[in-house]
């Protein structure tokens with residue numbers, strides 16, 4: 640299809656493919672509880688968000704060095720390039736890596752090396768977003784953010800992820816206030832499994848610029864009206880929603896009605912190594928279920944660039960690529 644898009648909701652650690660888990664475990668002599676890739680793959684059946692997160696956090700322990708972060712980021716960017724991604728805003732979970740003794744500077748340097756190389760090789764532009772865990776105390780996130788600011792870590796924004804239910808955005812007001820004071824962009828997962836109220840909190844208390852997922856907004860008509868009026872971006876992840884059972888089947892996915900309602904939605908891959916594929920697989924699955932028109936596809940692509948944090952002139956260039964794609968259809 641080759642639709643040019645911005646990938647705005649992708650967790651670096653969620654691109655860790657089973658083959659790389661095995662090879663990194665081998666490289667670092669880490670004993671995994673699986674003896675083969677097939678045995679590992681057999682674990683990839685999820686009943687909800689938490690059942691996925693348990694495996695996701697266990698597997699990412701194989702990432703140990705700056706080179707590992709370079710390798711996983713490069714492998715992702717190569718796939719992204721092949722699936723039409725022209726701009727990426729990459730999430731990573733700093734707490735996961737600090738917790739096992741890594742120096743965050745190595746993590747970020749490895750990721751940044753690959754991002755710069757992809758910019759030179761394929762013209763993919765980028766931003767880097769550190770996501771804090773909502774299942775961990777907000778004081779821990781605050782301490783880490785203060786350190787990242789003091790050490791001038793090269794991040795462009797912060798996000799909020801991990802287990803949603805029981806961990807409302809209101810717990811993280813101080814963290815988000817500090818981030819905004821320092822000119823960082825702010826986004827948060829909200830309304831993936833959690834209630835529409837968490838989306839209100841993300842907007843009113845965290846003052847987010849984008850809501851990650853946000854599909855549960857449909858339970859609250861007033862909220863939908865507000866999101867439409869403000870053209871607040873929602874980064875929707877169709878394959879993720881199916882695999883984590885937030886939605887039953889692709890045919891039941893609310894994306895077409897969200898588009899129809901005038902919500903600023905775009906399509907993203909979340910954790911593609913776990914959910915059955917990258918940007919292209921998400922679009923292929925949507926096309927099979929909904930057979931979107933050229934205009935619907937172009938709207939999703941335009942929304943992705945308009946929702947991104949790239950500057951206005953780069954945004955215009957990317958939007959022109961979408962129009963060129965439309966005119967070739």
Ligand SMILES: Nc1ncnc2[nH]cnc12
Nearest residue numbers: 650800801802828909910
């Ligand atoms: N879908 C998701 N929701 C919350 N936290 C995550 N971390 C990685 N993927 C996530």
Ligand SMILES: [Zn+2]
Nearest residue numbers: 648828851909
């Ligand atoms: Zn996510």
